[in-house]
Amino acid sequence: MVLSLNDPLDMHLHLRDGRMLDIVAPLSAETFSGALVMPNLVPPVTTEEAVASYRERIVKAGENRAFTPYMTLFFRSDYTPEFLASVRKEILAIKLYPAGITTNSEGGVEGFDLIELAPVLEAMSELGIPLCVHGETGGFVMDREAEFIPIYEKVAGAFPDLTIVMEHITTKEAVEALDRFENLYATITLHHLYITLDEVAGGLLQPHLFCKPIAKRPEDREALLKAALSAHPKVMFGSDSAPHPREAKEAPGCAAGVFTAPLALPALAQLFDRHGALQNLQPFVSDNAKRIYGITPPKKEVLLEKSPWLVPEIYEGTVVPMFAGQSLEWRILRAG
Amino acid sequence: MVLSLNDPLDMHLHLRDGRMLDIVAPLSAETFSGALVMPNLVPPVTTEEAVASYRERIVKAGENRAFTPYMTLFFRSDYTPEFLASVRKEILAIKLYPAGITTNSEGGVEGFDLIELAPVLEAMSELGIPLCVHGETGGFVMDREAEFIPIYEKVAGAFPDLTIVMEHITTKEAVEALDRFENLYATITLHHLYITLDEVAGGLLQPHLFCKPIAKRPEDREALLKAALSAHPKVMFGSDSAPHPREAKEAPGCAAGVFTAPLALPALAQLFDRHGALQNLQPFVSDNAKRIYGITPPKKEVLLEKSPWLVPEIYEGTVVPMFAGQSLEWRILRAG
Numbered sequence: 001m002v003l004s005l006n007d008p009l010d011m012h013l014h015l016r017d018g019r020m021l022d023i024v025a026p027l028s029a030e031t032f033s034g035a036l037v038m039p040n041l042v043p044p045v046t047t048e049e050a051v052a053s054y055r056e057r058i059v060k061a062g063e064n065r066a067f068t069p070y071m072t073l074f075f076r077s078d079y080t081p082e083f084l085a086s087v088r089k090e091i092l093a094i095k096l097y098p099a100g101i102t103t104n105s106e107g108g109v110e111g112f113d114l115i116e117l118a119p120v121l122e123a124m125s126e127l128g129i130p131l132c133v134h135g136e137t138g139g140f141v142m143d144r145e146a147e148f149i150p151i152y153e154k155v156a157g158a159f160p161d162l163t164i165v166m167e168h169i170t171t172k173e174a175v176e177a178l179d180r181f182e183n184l185y186a187t188i189t190l191h192h193l194y195i196t197l198d199e200v201a202g203g204l205l206q207p208h209l210f211c212k213p214i215a216k217r218p219e220d221r222e223a224l225l226k227a228a229l230s231a232h233p234k235v236m237f238g239s240d241s242a243p244h245p246r247e248a249k250e251a252p253g254c255a256a257g258v259f260t261a262p263l264a265l266p267a268l269a270q271l272f273d274r275h276g277a278l279q280n281l282q283p284f285v286s287d288n289a290k291r292i293y294g295i296t297p298p299k300k301e302v303l304l305e306k307s308p309w310l311v312p313e314i315y316e317g318t319v320v321p322m323f324a325g326q327s328l329e330w331r332i333l334r335a336g
Numbered sequence: 337m338v339l340s341l342n343d344p345l346d347m348h349l350h351l352r353d354g355r356m357l358d359i360v361a362p363l364s365a366e367t368f369s370g371a372l373v374m375p376n377l378v379p380p381v382t383t384e385e386a387v388a389s390y391r392e393r394i395v396k397a398g399e400n401r402a403f404t405p406y407m408t409l410f411f412r413s414d415y416t417p418e419f420l421a422s423v424r425k426e427i428l429a430i431k432l433y434p435a436g437i438t439t440n441s442e443g444g445v446e447g448f449d450l451i452e453l454a455p456v457l458e459a460m461s462e463l464g465i466p467l468c469v470h471g472e473t474g475g476f477v478m479d480r481e482a483e484f485i486p487i488y489e490k491v492a493g494a495f496p497d498l499t500i501v502m503e504h505i506t507t508k509e510a511v512e513a514l515d516r517f518e519n520l521y522a523t524i525t526l527h528h529l530y531i532t533l534d535e536v537a538g539g540l541l542q543p544h545l546f547c548k549p550i551a552k553r554p555e556d557r558e559a560l561l562k563a564a565l566s567a568h569p570k571v572m573f574g575s576d577s578a579p580h581p582r583e584a585k586e587a588p589g590c591a592a593g594v595f596t597a598p599l600a601l602p603a604l605a606q607l608f609d610r611h612g613a614l615q616n617l618q619p620f621v622s623d624n625a626k627r628i629y630g631i632t633p634p635k636k637e638v639l640l641e642k643s644p645w646l647v648p649e650i651y652e653g654t655v656v657p658m659f660a661g662q663s664l665e666w667r668i669l670r671a672g
Contacts, residue, residue: 140554141538142478201537202477205546205590214537218476252586254541 001306002333003269005282007033007297009289012132012167012187012238013261014038014103015058015069023316024243025061027262031335033286034068034297036132036238039095040104044074048083051090066298066336072132077116081123092293093130093165098137103212103242103255114154121159130163130293131155135174136213142197145213146173156181163292168192168240170213172223178234185292187238188228190267191258191322196221207249208320211242212256229272231280236289239264243319250320259321263311267323269304269330303333337642338669339605341618343369343633345625348468348503348523348574349597350374350439351394351405359652360579361397363598367671369622370404370633372468372574375431376440380410384419387426402634402672408468413452417459428629429466429501434473439548439578439591450490457495466499466629467491471510472549478533481549482509492517499628504528504576506549508559514570521628523574524564526603527594527658532557543585544656547578548592565608567616572625575600579655586656595657599647603659605640605666639669 013028013035015021028035037058039045045054051071058069073079073087075096114121124131135152136144152174156164166174166186178184195215200206209215227235241264242257249255260267265285272281290296309331311323349364349371351357364371373394375381381390387407394405409415409423411432450457460467471488472480488510492500502510502522514520531551536542545551563571577600578593585591596603601621608617626632645667647659 140532141534142553196476198477201546201550204592205541205543205588207541207543207588207590210537210541217478250586250588252541252543254543256540 003278003281003304003306003330005265005302005304006286007290007300008265008285008302009033009237009297010035010239010241010261010264011236011289011293012036012038012189012240014040014240014242014257015061016243017041017054017057020243020245020318021057021061023318024241024259024261025058026063026065027315028241029062029065029067031262031265031302031332032067033300034070034295036070036092037072039072039074040097042104044104045072046074046076048087048090051087055090066300068297070293070295075120075131077120079120079123081119084120084123084127084129088127088129091129092295093132094124095132095134095167097134103257114158118158121155121162125159125162128163130165132165132167134168135166141214142216145169145171145216149173149177152177152184153181156184159183168213168238169224170216171220175223175227178227178232185234185236186227187236187240188224189238189240189258190260190264191215191240192221192224193228193271194267207254208322208324209258210254210256211240211258225275228284229275229277229280231283231288233283233288234292235284236292237264237268237285245318246314246320259315259319262315263321263323263328265302265304266309266328266330266332269306270328273306273330300336302335304330305333307331339614339617339640339642339666341601341638341640342622343626343636344601344621344638345369345573345633346371346575346577346597346600347501347572347625347629348372348374348525348576350376350576350578350593351397352579353377353390353393356579356581356654357393357397359654360577360595360597361394362399362401363651364577365398365401365403367598367601367638367668368403369636370406370631372406372428373408375408375410376433378440380440381408382410382412384423384426387423391426402636404633406629406631411456411467413456415456415459417455420456420459420463420465424463424465427465428631429468430460431468431470431503433470439593450494454494457491457498461495461498464499466501468501468503470504471502477550478552481505481507481552485509485513488513488520489517492520495519504549504574505560506552507556511559511563514563514568521570521572522563523572523576524560525574525576525594526596526600527551527576528557528560529564529607530603543590544658544660545594546590546592547576547594561611564620565611565613565616567619567624569619569624570628571620572628573600573604573621581654582650582656595651595655598651599657599659599664601638601640602645602664602666602668605642606664609642609666636672638671640666641669643667
């Protein structure tokens with residue numbers, strides 16, 4: 001059995017920089033037509049020059065494959081409307097991190113004061129710049145996302161013309177919120193469709209499945225699955241693929257992040273196939289994002305075949321992927 | 337400020353065997369008067385000879401300190417009343433593990449069939465042998481203990497003369513169950529009084545705090561604290577101190593267990609002191625256990641002083657303790 005996907009998009013991707021960028025960018029560029037690239041470098045991407053120069057490094061690392069890096073800016077509450085108008089052409093969205101909530105988010109927004117954020121959100125709304133949010137409070141790890149939903153709703157209500165993307169949602173509460181506000185959208189990762197906290201810490205502890213937001217309860221995974229498998233029109237695929245060097249993952253104080261970019265499409269095909277929903281993979285992994293963001297990525301047809309594929313144990317001796325050394329039921333036949 | 341504790345008891349302790357036993361037994365024997373020793377060796381302790389020989393190895397490893405290892409047998413549903421009557425003098429309790437639920441529990445009880453277990457429970461009840469239970473179902477990791485409470489209650493109701501100890505409880509549901517059945521008791525660990533899942537996986541992932549049952553929610557920790565700090569008469573201290581070699585903890589597939597034995601008393605003194613409950617440490621850490629189990633451990637006075645103590649980074653280059661490299665507010669002045 002062969003499945004054809006057109007212009008797959010990864011609407012939430014960490015490409016890092018330097019040697020790590022050189023390792024992972026070609027892997028995404030190989031099978032995706034484009035990706036929304038997160039700005040949490042050290043220091044974060046906050047200027048027009050930083051965006052342009054990061055884009056250049058990504059394109060170079062992608063080795064001229066047909067792949068569009070859609071750039072984001074790291075949200076700052078002191079951006080002026082003039083700056084935003086000027087940077088508009090360089091970016092597809094602005095990413096907001098509550099301070100300290102995930103890798104390299106230390107410079108993010110403290111608390112979530114709508115009055116403080118209002119001028120920037122107002123300008124973004126007028127300029128048509130979507131707001132992407134890592135929606136977690138500083139509360140108990142299993143409650144952080146659900147506790148953030150009222151903040152999403154406050155912003156969505158106050159700025160009805162602002163496109164708000166709840167990034168990498170992990171809870172049934174977030175799925176339910178989608179239908180309450182017209183301007184609320186969401187990305188869902190690969191790993192949150194596959195795992196719950198049981199896979200991370202229910203047996204032996206598995207650092208390579210440790211991520212932020214942490215994988216939640218079975219009923220949460222069910223809600224995510226339902227939204228993804230039905231290609232809910234407000235839901236897009238965003239891998240949140242987040243590479244860390246093996247030694248940073250396999251030590252006490254392991255960093256959060258699951259590396260899935262190179263195996264995302266085969267693993268999605270396996271999942272949608274197992275649930276008899278293969279026909280909904282195209283909208284989940286491309287059409288919804290094209291429509292929501294109004295983008296036209298480079299043409300790329302990816303052919304997947306239902307045939308076993310052994311996921312590598314490690315990429316370039318550096319990054320351990322999800323499903324490392326395990327067999328998936330689908331493999332990529334051809335991309336291009 | 338100096339605190340005197342008489343005959344401290346650790347009513348749930350893993351001493352392992354071989355070189356690990358030689359490392360950890362002296363550390364417990366130094367500051368505790370006795371400990372209930374868990375039988376989950378490989379193979380588990382299931383015969384009179386195995387109990388006697390393990391006791392001998394513990395006493396030898398403890399280097400003649402005044403310390404009584406109270407022995408347990410690994411629960412098997414095929415023990416005969418005759419065997420139990422004969423082994424009675426060698427053991428203080430029998431420990432029941434649902435199969436596969438924690439380290440070396442593979443030979444435990446599959447499911448929890450009261451009809452299958454009844455003959456052994458009946459004999460234990462008649463012989464006055466307490467039943468210690470690792471009470472977790474095979475369900476979702478955050479629900480396993482709460483799901484097990486109805487099983488505790490079924491057994492407690494069916495065998496009203498059987499002393500049942502809910503080991504290392506982690507939930508408010510377990511604390512509440514204590515007051516519903518006269519023959520239900522519990523142990524509480526040091527680490528579950530200090531941490532929730534936040535400390536394990538809320539920031540960076542901390543394998544040295546990964547244990548079974550996993551640390552739960554803030555309201556669960558509050559309930560445990562309330563029971564311990566008030567020295568609830570049915571609650572005993574049981575460290576569940578569970579040493580693993582550093583390399584087994586700091587690798588993917590990290591084993592469950594927190595090593596706390598050598599710092600348990602200073603850390604308990606710090607906690608009870610901070611909550612103004614120092615007067616309740618003596619019953620929590622000794623008197624309750626003496627009464628519940630009817631034991632008279634060797635006399636040992638432990639003097640603790642409110643003075644900073646730096647917890648070692650590692651013991652014998654092998655085992656990393658809780659609070660490794662951190663300072664506690666209390667230290668042991670003298671034990672003996």
